[in-house]
Amino acid sequence: MAFSERVSRLKSSLIREILAAAQRPEVMSFAGGLPAEAMLPKVDWTDMPASMGQYGMSEGEPALREVLAAEARALGVDCDASQVMVLSGSQQALDLAAKLYIDKGTEIMLEAPTYLAALQIFQLFGAECLSFPLQADGPDLAALRVQLEQHRPVFIYLIPTFQNPSAVRYSETKRDAVAALLDEFGVTLIEDEPYRELNFDGGSATPIVSRLKKASWIYTGTVSKTLLPGLRVGFLISSPDLFPHLLRLKQSADLHTNRVGQWQALQWIGTEKMSNHLAELRDFYRVRRDGFQLALEEHFSDLADWHVPQGGLFFWLTLKQPFDTRTLLKPALEQNVAFMPGEPFFANPDQNVGSLRLNFSHIDPERLHEGLKRLANVIRQAQAAQAA
Amino acid sequence: MAFSERVSRLKSSLIREILAAAQRPEVMSFAGGLPAEAMLPKVDWTDMPASMGQYGMSEGEPALREVLAAEARALGVDCDASQVMVLSGSQQALDLAAKLYIDKGTEIMLEAPTYLAALQIFQLFGAECLSFPLQADGPDLAALRVQLEQHRPVFIYLIPTFQNPSAVRYSETKRDAVAALLDEFGVTLIEDEPYRELNFDGGSATPIVSRLKKASWIYTGTVSKTLLPGLRVGFLISSPDLFPHLLRLKQSADLHTNRVGQWQALQWIGTEKMSNHLAELRDFYRVRRDGFQLALEEHFSDLADWHVPQGGLFFWLTLKQPFDTRTLLKPALEQNVAFMPGEPFFANPDQNVGSLRLNFSHIDPERLHEGLKRLANVIRQAQAAQAA
Structure with missing residues (x-):
């Protein structure tokens, strides 16, 4: 194969694999950055001119x-x-x-x-x-x-x-x-x-x-x-x-x-329609953010530090005991929990271990506590195994 | 400016300029590869599921x-x-x-x-x-x-x-x-x-x-x-x-x-809807192709050689007296006629002078003869000037 030199720098498909795994309905996913389905606005196409074709x-x-x-x-x-x-x-x-x-x-x-x-x-x-x-x-x-x-x-x-x-x-x-x-x-x-x-x-x-x-x-x-x-x-x-x-x-x-x-x-x-939609969106996500913060306090306060996000779609957690979170992916997925390890967000992942990105906008609130509890347990077990 | 080396190879915007000029309603354009407006099918969006968002x-x-x-x-x-x-x-x-x-x-x-x-x-x-x-x-x-x-x-x-x-x-x-x-x-x-x-x-x-x-x-x-x-x-x-x-x-x-x-x-x-649409499309374009061929025979038979296209959207003309057709663009546009010079379709344009690409699908048949007549005259004048 005579591909370009560039192709040798194509990254492994870790992220694709996580997101693919997160598609399974039984998986509680904190991985992606997807808008909540409930917040996708109804749109109307009837007046679109034919010239748009x-x-x-x-x-x-x-x-x-x-x-x-x-x-x-x-x-x-x-x-x-x-x-x-x-x-x-x-x-x-x-x-x-x-x-x-x-x-x-x-x-x-x-x-x-x-x-x-x-x-x-x-x-x-x-x-x-x-x-x-x-x-x-x-x-x-x-x-x-x-x-x-x-x-x-x-x-x-x-x-x-x-x-x-x-x-x-x-x-x-x-x-x-x-x-x-x-x-x-x-x-x-x-x-x-x-x-x-x-x-x-x-x-x-x-x-x-x-x-x-x-x-x-x-x-x-x-x-x-x-x-x-x-x-x-x-x-x-x-x-x-x-x-x-x-x-x-x-x-x-x-x-x-x-x-x-x-x-x-x-x-x-x-x-004005957009302003109204954005106001609803902010209210909806604020409630999810607040619920996520409460659940994190319950399950993660001994494990990680974080700031409450004032906007966006993510909590960024820093583990109190640094640990390569990429190694947590497999055990988490075995527990039907998906998340994004923090390391790939750095140009030098190996020098920046020990953080996680958790999306709060997409997960069903009914499954939030169970998902975070399982993820916290995966971390505890991995840290215990490392200490042993 | 510290752009990539790649950018030094970005071509001049000749084609963009031709197509922009061809947008003017008074211009008779043989330049683009646009489908005929009349042949854009009516489409219906009412059943599209919200999940497509x-x-x-x-x-x-x-x-x-x-x-x-x-x-x-x-x-x-x-x-x-x-x-x-x-x-x-x-x-x-x-x-x-x-x-x-x-x-x-x-x-x-x-x-x-x-x-x-x-x-x-x-x-x-x-x-x-x-x-x-x-x-x-x-x-x-x-x-x-x-x-x-x-x-x-x-x-x-x-x-x-x-x-x-x-x-x-x-x-x-x-x-x-x-x-x-x-x-x-x-x-x-x-x-x-x-x-x-x-x-x-x-x-x-x-x-x-x-x-x-x-x-x-x-x-x-x-x-x-x-x-x-x-x-x-x-x-x-x-x-x-x-x-x-x-x-x-x-x-x-x-x-x-x-x-x-x-x-x-x-x-x-x-x-089946698509098959029917394609049949209509072929009939429509065939008529345009045939009309274009007749008009070309009238205005270009002394100037160029070509094959009748059996499909696609273009006639490709080779001038009997080779001539850099890029030089014809300006005088043609002054006559409100747009076409594509053939040279830029070659990796080595300067070694491949003397052809034109004419689109037959888009032009209004009412203006076809006038457009080709003007273009032929532009070529004749340029060749006469060159010979002089």
């Missing part, structure tokens, strides 16, 4: 681009529709960014931990992944500055609002400081915000891209966490210098995003 | 994969649903194949001429593009064998049925011979078949992948030319050795194909 523009539907630009401006991002590209899910922004920036050995910078699928695609293209630790309110700024002084990453990839997996939300101060650092060192910012609207306890902070004065940037979002992931509609907004390149890369990837999903997204984004 | 599988919807496998088996392709992946348009097959196979300098083999967007994405990834000439019934086999003896391409990319741009359909003999050559030299075949169903004059030949005995293969198709391109639903079927790699690449590209479009495609593929 024809080929469309690589940039996306003009009306949708206008609405997305208006939403971003309302968040403080200085942009217009010409900077907006509709994508086949925001995952595609990572593919386009990898193509735009990464050759073998190219240095990039990421949070530790970071979004697993971002790490995978950047590594697939051969990136050298630098990282800096996250604190409760955002980056360790001193560590970030040291990295920027010692390296020349082509971009930094951040998820500053309800980060996946850590649920960290950057403070205003840290957002300003990060923007100033990126301007100082001339590093492009890729800011990924799938969870901004899943905000349970109020408070808000404008995107970091809105605070940049010089650095290039890509801001990306999606309707997958707020509307319907099955539509596969995400978007990016970029500084004007990057847009023409990203557009050609989009065109060569899949010509354009499906117009049916774009039309449906346009029926929602920026409407 | 949730995240789906990277492989695609199981029921759709089954139907696509059954259709392929009916064409003689030995496969089952586990080898089928639903894609965000068949363009995505090219992106995945490029990622799977191409490093900088990797040799691949293509028809001359070939599909422009395939050439572009393979070159973007750094491929060294070898090519061989097409004859009326398929490859020049002697030239192909010489290339295979002298080089080690990792794959060959072919469009054997109503090729874009040349409209060539490989004969049975040539299909067998190509399969035997690929088995002999162990070269993977990527067979792209968007136009198979747009067959105006009868006759049929099974895919080349169905004739392989040893070589690996990827077969790709789409609903874009037969149903609705706006759904962005295509597929690939591969030999089992390639599938796991392609699947991980698909997952990292966009997680999965939009489920709304997949559900709609499933309502059509393999049904």
Whole structure:
């Protein structure tokens, strides 16, 4: 087989295996990031014009681009529709960014931990992944500055609002400081915000891209966490210098995003119907988050530490006795419990053992306690076996 | 700007400019490959289950994969649903194949001429593009064998049925011979078949992948030319050795194909409704093809040679006096006529001047004669200026 060198960096399918196992109905899954089925809104297709069946523009539907630009401006991002590209899910922004920036050995910078699928695609293209630790309110700024002084990453990839997996939300101060650092060192910012609207306890902070004065940037979002992931509609907004390149890369990837999903997204984004839906969604997830917190206190308080997430879809647990949680997967699945080990969310998994990501949005509350109890027991048994 | 080396190979946006110009209502366009608006079928969404809004599988919807496998088996392709992946348009097959196979300098083999967007994405990834000439019934086999003896391409990319741009359909003999050559030299075949169903004059030949005995293969198709391109639903079927790699690449590209479009495609593929629609489509396009042929005879018989296409969407004209047709674009657009110069369909455009691709499916028949007359005049004037 004469595959590309790139393919040798394709990661094992651990995550696929976990998610596949989690599909079995008897499995209590804390693994994925799926919206609750009950919260998928009813949508209507009757008024969709037949013209949505024809080929469309690589940039996306003009009306949708206008609405997305208006939403971003309302968040403080200085942009217009010409900077907006509709994508086949925001995952595609990572593919386009990898193509735009990464050759073998190219240095990039990421949070530790970071979004697993971002790490995978950047590594697939051969990136050298630098990282800096996250604190409760955002980056360790001193560590970030040291990295920027010692390296020349082509971009930094951040998820500053309800980060996946850590649920960290950057403070205003840290957002300003990060923007100033990126301007100082001339590093492009890729800011990924799938969870901004899943905000349970109020408070808000404008995107970091809105605070940049010089650095290039890509801001990306999606309707997958707020509307319907099955539509596969995400978007990016970029500084004007990057847009023409990203557009050609989009065109060569899949010509354009499906117009049916774009039309449906346009029926929602920026409407009162959407505001009402988001309010319901936040209420629903807040109740699930609170129930999960109570159950965690009952079953995990002796085992792990965590912050209560103020938004997003995940609890991030750090074991009091560090332990490679990848070894827990098999015994947990034997107990019909699925979760995400924390190690793969780090560029250097073996140097970062002992954390777990638990999704709280998808599991049936009836099975929550049983699931967490079983998972806690699996951890206790593994730690006892290790101590013996 | 520290972009990847890859980006330096992003082609100029000539094609985008042509297609953008062709959007102006006053322009008579022979440029794109758009289905006729009148032939976009009415579709119904009322029965789509709400579950199509949730995240789906990277492989695609199981029921759709089954139907696509059954259709392929009916064409003689030995496969089952586990080898089928639903894609965000068949363009995505090219992106995945490029990622799977191409490093900088990797040799691949293509028809001359070939599909422009395939050439572009393979070159973007750094491929060294070898090519061989097409004859009326398929490859020049002697030239192909010489290339295979002298080089080690990792794959060959072919469009054997109503090729874009040349409209060539490989004969049975040539299909067998190509399969035997690929088995002999162990070269993977990527067979792209968007136009198979747009067959105006009868006759049929099974895919080349169905004739392989040893070589690996990827077969790709789409609903874009037969149903609705706006759904962005295509597929690939591969030999089992390639599938796991392609699947991980698909997952990292966009997680999965939009489920709304997949559900709609499933309502059509393999049904009587689809057979009826295809029959109408063939009748409609046959009439347009015949009208185009008459108009070409009137306006172009002194200027160019061509074969009447038996399927697909294009006439491929070779000028009797070779001439770089890219230079005709500007004067043609000034006359409100758009067409595709032939040169960019070759890996070495400057060594292959003097052909044009004309789409016959999209233009309003009322404007056909005027459009071709203007284009012929532009060519005459340019040739006269050159001779002067």
